[in-house]
Amino acid sequence: MSNGSIGMGFKFILKTLLFKSLYIVYLGERKHENPEDVTDSHVDMLTCLLGSKKDAMTSIVYSYRHGFSGFAAMLTEAQVKQLAESPDVICVEPNRNYELQTTRSWDFLGLQYDHPTELLEKSNYGDDIIIGIIDTGIWPESKSFDDDGYGPIPSRWKGVCQVGDAFGPANCNRKIIGARYYTTRIDPAQLKMDYISPRDFNGHGTLTASVAAGSIVHGANFHGLAAGVARGGAPRARLAVYKAVWGTGRGNGATNSIVILAAVDDAIHDGVDVLSLSLGLLQDNSFGVLHAVAKGLTVVYAAGNSGPTPQTVVNTAPWVITVAASTIDRAILTPIRVGQSISAKKSRRPYGGSSPEVISSPKIARFSSRGPTLHFPGILKPDIAAPGVNILGAYRDGYKLASGTSFACPHVSGVVVLLKALHPDWSHAVIKSALVTTATNVNSYGMPIQAESLESLPLKIADPFDFGGGQIDPNKASDPGLVYDIDPQEYYKFFKCTEGEFSICDQELELVYNLNLPSICVPDLIDAKTVGRTVTNVGKVDAVYKVSIESPPGVKMTVAPSTLVFDAGAKVQSFKVTFMAVHKLQGNYVFGSLTWSDGEGHAVRIPIAVRVVIQE
Secondary structure, three states, rough: OOHHHHHHHHHHHHHHHEEEEEEEEEEEOOOOOOHHHHHHHHHHHHHHHHHHHHHHHHEEEEEEEEEEEEEEEEEEHHHHHHHHHHOOOOOEEEEOOOOOOOHHHHHOOOOOOOOOOHHHHHHHHOOOOHHHHHOOOEEEOHHOOOOOOOOOOOOOOOOOOOEEEOOHHHHOOOOEEEEOOOOOOOOOHHHOOOOOOOOOOOOOHHHHHHHHHHOOOOEEEEEEEEOOOOOEOOOOOOEEEEEEOOOOOOOOOOOOHHHHHHHHHHHHHOOOOOEOOOOOOHHHHHHHHHHEEEEEOOOEEEOOOOOOOOOOOOOOOOOOOOEEOOOOEOOOOOOEEEEOOOOOOOOOOOOOOOOOOOOOOOEEEEOOOOOOOOOOOOOOOOOOEEEEEEEEEEEEOOEEEEHHHHHHHHHHHHHHHHHHOOOOOOOHHHHHHHHHHOOOOOOOOEOOEEEEOOOOOOOOOOOHHOOOEEOOOHHHHOOOEOOOOOOOOHHHOOOOOOOOOOOOHHHOOOOHHOOOOOOEEEEEOOOOEEEEEEEEEEOOOOEEEEEEEOOOEEEEEEOOOOOOEEEEEEEEEEEEEEEOOOOOOOOOEEEEEEEEEOOOOEEEEEEEEEOOOOOO
């Protein structure tokens, strides 16, 4: 052995014996009659290892006594190995900085802050697009809403900065360009605990706004966790705040149709481009939102948090984008900060892994509401899935981790802002189509995305009633190839309307599954049904697309024509899809897909759900 090798070996042994790092020792869910004595027991354990009580007391940095029993201490690698072999020790893990944050979810979606994609750069991070947040208000002092470096407020803006409790004219700026609040028929008990102004008492609206369009903030964290750069999906977008939810945000008196519709109405007037509503609303608001879509706004809703039970999805109108919640590729097993603890799952590995674990993501979250829909069974909902688990967002003067479809919704809203900036001529239906048809149904390992089920049941492969088209892919959505467009007036062919604004209201209603949506749902297939669709080429002018189909089990599915040819004179093409029941039976929903591919990177996929029945 050479002298150099001997020297390197000696250095390694010396490092193992002498070099100390901060480790966390987990002792489990022990019950301590006197929590104040916990540190003494930890010192005694470490004294046995180190041979000196003084050294043990010097080594221990903090003792954990509430969520779990354990301690943080400066230890050598050799001491770590000895502790890990003790029957009293569950595991020993190195202390690390955590990276679970808003930035992480956006990185997971392919929109890296430090390596901007073409979508981010060409859209200029959503600059000058106005996103309306109908929620619990906003905390204007948050760094996520700093307007440093912003240009003048867009000249088309017609909104106001409504003042009130703890909210003055200076609380609006070039980032928060407008703010309103609505109190009609709100429970006085909810109002009493809140600010009678756009200021956010609850915190929900501040968090959703920061996820969608928060400015870039360095050093954001949640009690020392998730430290790093926080930002929204469209960090240069402008915010218009509509406070329509009060107090606890729950119960009959926290919000109502009156104030929601008033907020939508004002948003249309004010010049909002995108509306983000992390709310579960009754169907009587649908036509109010349809008017917003008819005026050119894109409307995004949360799917609800009542999963995994079927038929729990809310906000099911076909003219909105309904968002399910998914996980990202990190999970905090036992996040710890000196001075406090947050206990979650514990790993039994002897060392390593106290940082967020890499995890078979995305998965559809257990709480995310599922289809099919009760009100519109011929419409497939939800439309899309986006990160909604352990999302870091602004909360008052700091940051907070939160989960729910409420936080999946603004992820999609942020992407919509980028698409609006990149493609200002795209309609709401085109944007929705681009999101759905480019979504992925496989995880980061190329395996089918799974959905969390009831706690007593294993994971299952996700189906369209879990996640619609799949997990959102923002970069692919910017170049979808083909899109399924809808003139807003077309919606009135399929749904009753009480107002005569459009002459089409007087015509006979058509079957809803013929609406030109980027999905097909046939709830009543007896023998055979034929459904029509039309696609518009928004890619290369001369293109040829060929169809590939995945027929739902027990259903024969054919498409005619099987090839679509586009050129300068033929940008729009139609096709028919025929479904035939292989067996006559009363069955459950089965799933498939239809994909148009040009062989040059565009794969325009729509999800399909069919239920075979023996009678209407």
